[in-house]
Amino acid sequence: MPQPKIATQGTAVVCMELQRGVVGDLSSLTSLRDVVEQQNIIAMTRNVLEVARTNSVPVVHCTAEFRQDRRGSGSNAPMLEYMQTLPGHIECGSPAAMVVPELGPAAEDLVVSRLHGVSPFTGTALDPILRNLKVSTLLVAGVSVNIGILGLVIEAVNRGYRVVLLEDAVAGYPAHYVDDVKRYTLRHLASFMRCRDILAQWSTR
Secondary structure, eight states, X not given: OOOOOOOSTTEEEEEESOBTTTTSTTOSOHHHHHHHHHTTHHHHHHHHHHHHHHTTOOEEEEEEXXXXXXXXXOOOSHHHHHHHXXXXXXXXXXXXXXXXXXXXXXXXXXXXXXXXXXXXXXXXXXXXXXXXXXXXXXXXXXXXXXXXXXXXXXXHHHTTOEEXXXXXXXXXXXXXXXXXXXXXXXXXXXXXXXXXXXXXXXXXX
């Protein structure tokens, strides 16, 4: 299948929860962190962010965090309830809540954080920020295909965005499940692209 052509104008790179306490050195989610390390997700994403910034493509980091007292964060789903029990898990202002240092954030990047839910659009400034930037296409990296990436894609499509998944810069666990989500769900909602192909397109401009 031919790769989609992605214009720099009207596109933003959206990184989902690539944080130290999620996939980095301070992660409590060891299975997910190990997959990210094995698949070289951080290095792949870093290369895309570098070429995006060179081409004035906005980079948006969507992060999750918790207040120390957990106020404003829900426990209305099993995963959220579990997160509430992890001492110090990605607390606001802590090193664990920060974007992994290889990815920035650079001075020109935007960071959109949330205290609630499992995906980045509902109840955050992400949608108005993207619209103010005249963005219509999202180039997506991050975790996890299990929940967060899936939620991001559905929310984005519902809001009228075109979504392109960087398939070698998104991860989940276990691998066979990720493959099934891509095959049976995400391919109906988003285009897929490899990092090397966006680098080839944008490096020649």
